[in-house]
Amino acid sequence: MRAQALIFDVFGTCVDWRGAVAREVAAVLPHVDATAFATLWRAEYDPAMARIRDGGRGYVALDDLHRENLHKVARDLGVSAPDDLSHAWERLDPWPDVVAGLRALKRHHIIAPCSNGSIALMTRLAKFGGLPWDCILGAEIAQDYKPKPGVYLAACAALRLPPDQVMMVAAHNDDLHAARGAGLRTAFVPRPSEHGPGQTTDLVAEADWDIIANDFHDLARQLAP
Amino acid sequence: MRAQALIFDVFGTCVDWRGAVAREVAAVLPHVDATAFATLWRAEYDPAMARIRDGGRGYVALDDLHRENLHKVARDLGVSAPDDLSHAWERLDPWPDVVAGLRALKRHHIIAPCSNGSIALMTRLAKFGGLPWDCILGAEIAQDYKPKPGVYLAACAALRLPPDQVMMVAAHNDDLHAARGAGLRTAFVPRPSEHGPGQTTDLVAEADWDIIANDFHDLARQLAP
DSSP: OOOSEEEEOOBTTTEEHHHHHHHHHHHHOTTSOHHHHHHHHHHTHHHHHHHHHTTSSOOOOHHHHHHHHHHHHHHHTTOOOOGGGGGGGGOOEEOTTHHHHHHHHHTTSEEEEEESSOHHHHHHHHHHHTOOOSSOEEHHHHTSOTTSHHHHHHHHHHHTOOGGGEEEEESOHHHHHHHHHTTOEEEEOOOTTTTOTTOOSSSSOOSOOSEEOSSHHHHHHHHOO | OOOSEEEEOOBTTTEEHHHHHHHHHHHHOTTSOHHHHHHHHHHTHHHHHHHHHTTSSOOOOHHHHHHHHHHHHHHHTTOOOOGGGGGGGGOOEEOTTHHHHHHHHHTTSEEEEEESSOHHHHHHHHHHHTOOOSSOEEHHHHTSOTTSHHHHHHHHHHHTOOGGGEEEEESOHHHHHHHHHTTOEEEEOOOTTTTOTTOOSSSSOOSOOSEEOSSHHHHHHHHOO
């Protein structure tokens, strides 16, 4: 049986976080290198989640981790940042193929984010960018963070589908490795400018993912019934 | 501050369960009174949830309660029903004003179901009827059933909004009493044919709800910024 549902990584795969976050940093912190600030801020993302994944801290929504990390990066750079700046993560532009691609995919599949972002963050991001999700899945319903297998499995359980009828779509090979490990199908869509012009990771598919697509238009073509 | 988000009761308020369920019952059980069967099936809904609300049983998704109740009603009537018939609850027609009304409301508000239906059920119902939700809230994220206050409060928490910035929309006065008790704003939209031509309950607003609207078009007009 074909995949009934497609679940998506969001930061990097659906939206360009780097450009938008840098733009909002530049607007309120004119004396810092805004792109470097965005990259440093993003670099705190994984270590902050790692403590929660490891059980060293209970589940805390990414909104709160973003705010904590904002102040850490600002402190390291000797500046002070307004709390509100962490809402920058709710205003990220989709890559150009994403909205039309999701609309096409939605005709024959359930589509939902399976991101580490919270329900609130994913909802506001979808309204900002016009992402036509059918529902919001991901870290919050699992109360844990990817790539823990429970996050992918909680998404399948919420849809009442077995993992082999759900396909994870991501621009990150490690996300797909974890999804495949949990029994899901996998689709890779490269985003070679996610990390800027010098990007060296995730430029190509590093395994025989079920689908390898150039962008969401191509993904919709390959998955058309 | 105005309500940032509107959360909706679904069965009865957004969709006509009675007509559609009766139609599907008639298709597979030609020798029973299909409308009476639908009414009996719906009558088992509240008692099944009551055990869970009271702590006598852990959270079980409404999909499973619908299936259990289907077989109970069939047994009482001396017939045998196919398991699949419980998917009838995923294929309910929206009242005529609902899709256009939700589209108008979505322009200025986050809109989400706050139903006792599961994420899977609400997602499939939205795809069937074209309900343009921004996210799916309700019983499943609270792991409990309305009218327990925790269900309304879990919806607010998932949106990261205080209850007084969230408005519950329902055709049932008791749902709004519970929402108001939890600190939410309230809007009543009557659905005088939900229970058929002899309906005697919820024909009018029974309290001074924040908004009383004729239908979702009227609700959108009253809430327009």
